[in-house]
Every structure is written in C-alpha cells, then in structure tokens.
Amino acid sequence: MLITLKFLKWEPLRNVKLWLRPLQVFVILMLQGCLVFAQRKVIVIDPGHGGKDSGAIGVNYLQEKKVVLNIAMEILSLNKTIFENRFDIYLTRYTDTLISLSDRTKLAKALNADVFISLHCNHANNSSAKGVEVYVPNSNSRFTDGAIELGLAVLNESTINLGLKNRGDKIANFQVLRESNPYYPAVLFEMGFVTNKNEADYFLKTNNRSAMALVILMGLYNFLNTES
Ligand SMILES: [Zn+2]
Numbered sequence: 001m002l003i004t005l006k007f008l009k010w011e012p013l014r015n016v017k018l019w020l021r022p023l024q025v026f027v028i029l030m031l032q033g034c035l036v037f038a039q040r041k042v043i044v045i046d047p048g049h050g051g052k053d054s055g056a057i058g059v060n061y062l063q064e065k066k067v068v069l070n071i072a073m074e075i076l077s078l079n080k081t082i083f084e085n086r087f088d089i090y091l092t093r094y095t096d097t098l099i100s101l102s103d104r105t106k107l108a109k110a111l112n113a114d115v116f117i118s119l120h121c122n123h124a125n126n127s128s129a130k131g132v133e134v135y136v137p138n139s140n141s142r143f144t145d146g147a148i149e150l151g152l153a154v155l156n157e158s159t160i161n162l163g164l165k166n167r168g169d170k171i172a173n174f175q176v177l178r179e180s181n182p183y184y185p186a187v188l189f190e191m192g193f194v195t196n197k198n199e200a201d202y203f204l205k206t207n208n209r210s211a212m213a214l215v216i217l218m219g220l221y222n223f224l225n226t227e228s
Contacts (some may be wrong), residue, residue, distance in 0.1 A: 040088045041224050044108040046118040046176060047072040047091060048188075051098030056123035058194030060201060065096065067203045068119040071191070074213035083217065087224075105179040108186075115150060115220060116186040118176050121203070122193045130196045131165030132158050135172040135188040137181035146185035146223075147177075154189055154219030161215050164192060164199075185223075189216065 047068040049055035055064025072091050079089050090111055092104040108116045122133070134151035137144060151169040159166040172188070180186030191212055192199040202208050 040086070041114040042111055043087050043089045043220055043224075044111060044113040044116045045072045045075055045089060045091050046104050046108075046116065047093055048118055048120040049098070050093050050096055053098050056121055056194050058121075058200035058203070059127070059197050060194075060204065062194060062200060062203060064121040064123075064194060067121055067191075067194070067209070069093070069096065071209050071213045071216070072119055074210050075217050078210075078213055078217050082214070083221070087220070101175045102179065105176055105186075108180060109183050113184045115146075115224065116176075116180050116184055117150070117154070117216065117220065118174075118186070118188040119216075120188060120190050122190040123195045124193055125195075127195055127197070129193050130199055131167040132192055133167035133190045134169050135174060135177065135190070136169060137177040137186065138171040138173050139178060139181050141181045143181055143183070143185045147181070147187050149226075150185050150219070150223040151187045151189075153223040154187065154216055157215040157219040157222070158191070158212070161218075162211060 047065070049065035049068065051065075053065065055068070057063060073094070076089055076091065079085060079087050090107070090113075092107055093099050104118075105116075122129070132155060134155050136147040136151050148169055155166055155169065158164055167190075174188055177186050177188060192202065194200045194203065203212075
C-alpha cells in the first residue's frame with residue numbers, strides 16, 4: 001500500500017486522473033483486506049503432551065499425544081475447507097515434540113490469542129468412566145466468565161452432535177489455564193476416556209476424529225460469534 005502511495009506522488013504522468021481511479025479502488029480494496037485480516041480471531045489450539053510424554057495410553061494402545069495432535073491438525077484443515085479460513089489458528093506444536101507448559105502459554109500471549117483450548121484424552125482406573133468434560137481456570141479475571149462460556153459451547157456441540165456423555169464444566173488450577181487466564185479465555189477439553197473401550201476405539205477411526213475436530217471448531221465459532 002505504501003509503495004502505491006509513493007507511486008501516486010512521484011508519477012509524472014500528465015493524465016494522472018485516468019490512473020487515479022483504478023489506484024483509488026486498489027487502495028480501498030487493500031484497506032478492506034487489512035480490515036478483514038485484522039478482524040480475524042486468533043485461536044490457539046494446544047495438543048497436550050508430545051515427544052517423550054505420550055500422555056494416557058488407551059486400552060487399545062493408542063497414545064493420547066497422537067490423538068490430540070491429529071485432531072488439532074484436522075481443526076486447521078477444517079478451518080480452511082469448511083470455514084473458509086475464518087479464523088487465524090495456530091497450534092502450540094505441529095509435530096510429535098514436547099513443549100513446556102509455560103512455552104505453550106507464552107506462545108499464545110505472543111500471538112495475542114483471542115482464545116486458547118488445550119486438547120486432551122481422559123483416563124480413569126474405572127474402565128466404565130466415559131464422556132467429555134471441560135476444565136476452566138479457578139482464578140478470577142475478566143476472562144473467567146468467557147472461559148466458562150467457551151467450555152459450555154464446546155461441551156454442547158460435542159454432546160449434542162456426537163452423543164457423548166456430558167460430564168460438565170469443572171474448575172482446575174492447571175498451569176496452562178492459570179497462566180492464560182489474565183490474558184484470554186482458556187479451557188482444557190478432555191475429549192473422552194481412552195481407558196474406556198468404546199471411546200478408545202472411537203478415536204481409532206479417521207471419520208470420528210474429524211467429527212470431534214468439527215464439533216470443537218463449531219464450539220469455538222459459537223463462542224466467538226456470541227462474545228459481547
Ligand atoms: Zn492429557
């Protein structure tokens with residue numbers, strides 16, 4: 001845009017009016033483009049664990065770190081295909097590597113995140129434990145209510161559309177939530193129990209992982225579009 005304006009100033013053409021109109025249109029389009037870009041909400045998806053930390057191991061031997069990364073990558077892909085790049089989405093890790101918890105939130109802060117969601121799979125000694133649950137920060141900030149609303153939005157989409165048991169919105173003093181809460185709404189989403197045979201097998205299928213990614217993105221969409 002600056003180059004165009006300089007060009008306008010120094011161009012010695014006599015018939016400058018003929019040039020001016022298309023250039024004005026061009027500048028207006030550029031400005032509109034910048035405006036649209038500026039309005040895009042920044043979502044940071046945090047696939048839990050990674051590298052030497054495999055997270056929970058399923059009854060079918062699937063590893064939590066792989067499930068959460070796969071679903072996070074699918075969210076990126078669905079944002080491009082179904083949501084037409086509506087959101088500016090970043091992951092805290094794109095490969096099977098271990099990132100410290102503080103680096104995950106530092107990244108989100110550096111990116112001026114509008115929202116942060118950490119993805120995990122649950123585990124329990126009781127193999128019949130099942131369903132999805134969301135953790136929100138137990139500290140108070142101007143973003144705590146937003147985190148609760150975001151959690152409910154993701155829970156609603158996943159339980160209504162996927163038929164998973166709703167275990168509710170819970171509070172926790174997890175590091176990624178505690179360090180995020182002063183800056184943006186942050187939740188930790190437990191997507192189901194890998195210690196439950198049905199739910200562990202659910203994550204084995206590509207279509208099911210895509211469905212989980214889609215309901216998370218719909219929850220984020222609902223939250224970001226109703227935010228006051
Ligand atoms: Zn985990």
